[in-house]
Amino acid sequence: MNLKPINILLVEDNEGDIVLTLDAFEECKVKSEMNVARNGQEALDFLYKRGSFSAAKRPDLILLDINLPIYNGHEVLKKIKTDTELKKIPVIVLTTSSNQKDIDLAYDNHANSYVKKPLDMNEFLEAILKIEAFWIQLSTLSE
Numbered sequence: 001m002n003l004k005p006i007n008i009l010l011v012e013d014n015e016g017d018i019v020l021t022l023d024a025f026e027e028c029k030v031k032s033e034m035n036v037a038r039n040g041q042e043a044l045d046f047l048y049k050r051g052s053f054s055a056a057k058r059p060d061l062i063l064l065d066i067n068l069p070i071y072n073g074h075e076v077l078k079k080i081k082t083d084t085e086l087k088k089i090p091v092i093v094l095t096t097s098s099n100q101k102d103i104d105l106a107y108d109n110h111a112n113s114y115v116k117k118p119l120d121m122n123e124f125l126e127a128i129l130k131i132e133a134f135w136i137q138l139s140t141l142s143e
Contacts, residue, residue, distance in 0.1 A: 009059035024128035040071025
């Protein structure tokens with residue numbers, strides 16, 4: 001198991017979902033550092049270390065919502081997965097959309113996983129714990 005904290009970038013504009021996700025990862029077994037981008041532009045600025053994110057650490061894992069302001073999640077995902085420096089970072093689309101077009105487009109753009117956000121708080125927590133168990137405890141991430 002990795003002893004260094006896992007660096008996670010959460011790309012989410014809903015404050016309630018941000019709080020729930022941060023709380024869920026606090027309960028996880030693995031130590032993590034969580035950074036939050038509240039729109040697609042912030043996510044790209046973080047990943048490319050632009051502006052106030054010039055000292056940002058490369059994330060080990062990205063949790064990406066689809067419905068974002070400025071650049072939507074599909075646009076951010078496509079940019080990540082076509083960039084030679086970023087494409088190895090696992091991107092989990094974590095969204096309320098169950099639209100088949102969104103699911104297909106996410107996988108067409110090489111999302112590593114597509115998870116529909118449960119509306120129930122306990123189910124949401126359980127989904128985050130399962131993401132943590134698979135992507136952080138079980139999977140080997142690229143450095």
